[in-house]
Amino acid sequence: MESKYNLHSLSCIAFFLLLNIFQADVINARAVHPPHQHDVTKKNPQTLDYLKNLVGTRKGNTAKGLSHLKGYLSNLGYMNIDSIIAKPSPEQNNDSFDENLELAVRAYQSFFKLKVTGVLDAATVNQMMQPRCGVADNFSVLNQTHLMTESPVIAKHYTFFPGKPVWWPGKTDLTYSFPAGASYDLDEGIFEATGLWNNNSIFKFAYIKDYDKADVKISFQVWDHGDRAPFDGPGGVLAHAFAPTDGRLHFDGSEKWVDGVKDGAFDVQSVGLHELGHILGLGHSADANAVMWPTFQTKQRKGLGQDDIDGIKALYPS
Numbered sequence: 365m366e367s368k369y370n371l372h373s374l375s376c377i378a379f380f381l382l383l384n385i386f387q388a389d390v391i392n393a394r395a396v397h398p399p400h401q402h403d404v405t406k407k408n409p410q411t412l413d414y415l416k417n418l419v420g421t422r423k424g425n426t427a428k429g430l431s432h433l434k435g436y437l438s439n440l441g442y443m444n445i446d447s448i449i450a451k452p453s454p455e456q457n458n459d460s461f462d463e464n465l466e467l468a469v470r471a472y473q474s475f476f477k478l479k480v481t482g483v484l485d486a487a488t489v490n491q492m493m494q495p496r497c498g499v500a501d502n503f504s505v506l507n508q509t510h511l512m513t514e515s516p517v518i519a520k521h522y523t524f525f526p527g528k529p530v531w532w533p534g535k536t537d538l539t540y541s542f543p544a545g546a547s548y549d550l551d552e553g554i555f556e557a558t559g560l561w562n563n564n565s566i567f568k569f570a571y572i573k574d575y576d577k578a579d580v581k582i583s584f585q586v587w588d589h590g591d592r593a594p595f596d597g598p599g600g601v602l603a604h605a606f607a608p609t610d611g612r613l614h615f616d617g618s619e620k621w622v623d624g625v626k627d628g629a630f631d632v633q634s635v636g637l638h639e640l641g642h643i644l645g646l647g648h649s650a651d652a653n654a655v656m657w658p659t660f661q662t663k664q665r666k667g668l669g670q671d672d673i674d675g676i677k678a679l680y681p682s
């Protein structure tokens with residue numbers, strides 16, 4: 365571990381020296397590593413494995429793990445949409461598959477274009493186990509009348525955060541930074557992601573060294589890191605970011621990250637592009653081609669889709 369780390373640091377230094385010649389701005393970003401990378405071996409208490417035992421459960425059933433499922437769907441916005449689904453009170457949050465859970469499962473299936481059955485079938489559980497962004501989905505884009513039918517709602521659309529928060533008028537230059545002394549060797553991927561938004565929106569992201577002064581603060585975090593949205597170890601939640609004008613963008617340091625397309629690793633550029641979309645005010649898209657679609661695979665790179673560009677233009681008409 366120690367020698368591998370040193371070797372890696374060395375190659376980073378060489379890389380940064382090389383970059384320095386061409387792009388003074390970029391290299392000011394710090395060369396470091398996600399903190400606590402050794403934590404990846406830690407047993408994950410919030411593993412999604414419990415879901416496998418729930419395949420086939422439906423309304424009326426009681427099964428161990430259903431209360432966790434309610435927590436999962438609640439965190440993702442599926443159990444607290446006022447008009448149709450009430451958030452369960454603590455005493456209601458037991459292992460019984462009630463009507464609220466059925467509605468939440470239907471909404472989930474609809475967002476992900478699965479057969480809308482309200483039953484926790486294998487396809488639904490498989491989708492739930494996919495690595496994804498931790499920001500809640502917004503299914504207001506779905507036609508709620510359709511939630512009671514079997515066919516998935518044909519929604520192909522960007523969404524925004526509740527209340528549509530945006531950067532204030534005229535604030536189009538956004539600075540970003542990484543924590544001082546933090547190990548970070550993936551800044552080139554973030555630089556590319558900011559470039560894609562710069563080219564396709566009214567915004568201009570630019571790196572600055574002073575983390576405290578930056579509009580957008582990008583860091584690796586693990587497990588509970590003080591923002592009431594704890595990460596969950598390897599798999600599950602990969603990253604999250606806050607709505608305007610907060611500016612915090614967190615990657616889960618327990619994942620394997622790479623700038624590129626590589627077996628077993630997530631692309632920091634693609635996930636960064638997605639999280640920067642949240643920083644600007646975009647919610648999740650129900651269009652699987654959009655970078656704002658909630659899930660990501662390892663060895664996958666995504667750019668901006670037409671839906672992402674339509675979304676940012678709708679949020680900030682020029």
Ligand SMILES: *[C@@H]1O[C@H](CO)[C@@H](O)[C@H](O)[C@H]1NC(C)=O
Nearest residue numbers: 452455456457458459460462
């Ligand atoms: C579980 O909660 C429901 C309310 O959602 C309640 O009606 C039911 O009696 C509870 N079941 C048990 C076993 O506590």
Ligand SMILES: *[C@@H]1O[C@H](CO)[C@@H](O)[C@H](O)[C@H]1NC(C)=O
Nearest residue numbers: 505506507508509510511513
């Ligand atoms: C929702 O679906 C219903 C039933 O198919 C349809 O009549 C209605 O026009 C739809 N609403 C919207 C906003 O698409």
Ligand SMILES: *[C@@H]1O[C@H](CO)[C@@H](O)[C@H](O)[C@H]1NC(C)=O
Nearest residue numbers: 502504523524525526527528
């Ligand atoms: C969902 O997105 C719409 C715009 O698409 C926005 O008006 C609404 O406030 C959002 N609601 C939630 C709960 O995020």
Ligand SMILES: *[C@@H]1O[C@H](CO)[C@@H](O)[C@H](O)[C@H]1NC(C)=O
Nearest residue numbers: 555556557558559560562563
């Ligand atoms: C942004 O546009 C410029 C000019 O067309 C181009 O050189 C650059 O590669 C683009 N950046 C990205 C990240 O696509």
Ligand SMILES: [Zn+2]
Nearest residue numbers: 497498499658
């Ligand atoms: Zn997201």
Ligand SMILES: [Zn+2]
Nearest residue numbers: 585591593614
């Ligand atoms: Zn966080």
